[in-house]
Amino acid sequence: MAQKFMIGELARRTETKVQTIRYYEEIGVMPQAIRAANNRRLYDETHLERLTFIRHSRELGFSLDDIRNLLALSDQPDRPCNEVDAIARTHLDNVESKIASLQVLQEELNRMISHCSGGKVSDCRIIKVLADHSLCQGHE
Amino acid sequence: MAQKFMIGELARRTETKVQTIRYYEEIGVMPQAIRAANNRRLYDETHLERLTFIRHSRELGFSLDDIRNLLALSDQPDRPCNEVDAIARTHLDNVESKIASLQVLQEELNRMISHCSGGKVSDCRIIKVLADHSLCQGHE
């Protein structure tokens, strides 16, 4: 029988907050943990693997909903992996469009800041641009 | 006396949801609107300008907290604009670091997807990488 450990150890080994693990159980991405006689949650290596998967996927920006689907798929090793691929590609698309729109923001912020003369608020280019969308790039 | 109009018109002219305007009033970034005899909110051009400023700042990714500060500063035209500048620069820093971390994700997702052979889930590189952080770039 495998070694069991409590939530604190699982939290330490996965660098996850204890509350976060309980939250994952509550919303069903982690299974209901078996309880010891004193009502404390008991885990083994399979839980550690599952939580590692979840945390790594979160680091890569997948939503918990995506992760739920990825976990369900990884439990069915014989199915083709197109669905896994589709989830990852959709997420990549989202990441790419987020990068693109942040780069537009970045340019606009740079433009605003570089035009600021360091004088009084009444002359501040930043305030002017914020007040008037037409001063933005591409609107002159 | 200036022309007054109701929340629906303000919403249309700023492309903002009516609820969002009421929300801005509730949290104090928009002033408490004067009410007509029938209890409806009345606005004029100054409200339109303020809301335009807020919406444009939001589009550029400023938090409502930042916007509150920017609005307070823009109401004091004689003060030097270093504080405005500082808010904008801090925000730009945040945008830039967000871009950088999304680019790391983008690369990793690309790597994962390109290694996926299109076979069965049990052989899927995407699932393997998610389960094992050490397969990530820089960890081999």
Add this chain to the structure above:
DNA sequence: CCTATATGCTACAGTCACTGTAGGAGCAAG
């Protein structure tokens, strides 16, 4: 005058992925 549609109002719940807090119980070491 009646009705349909549009708009307004308040108040509250839901989103996402946690994080924090209150209040209590159990257990080991000193």
Add this chain to the structure above:
DNA sequence: CTTGCTCCTACAGTGACTGTAGCATATAGG
């Protein structure tokens, strides 16, 4: 026996909205 650590449940808070329920009011058409 007390101190300190970990565990438990239950609930509130975050940011920036968005949606819904249930009601009142206003305007236009028939």
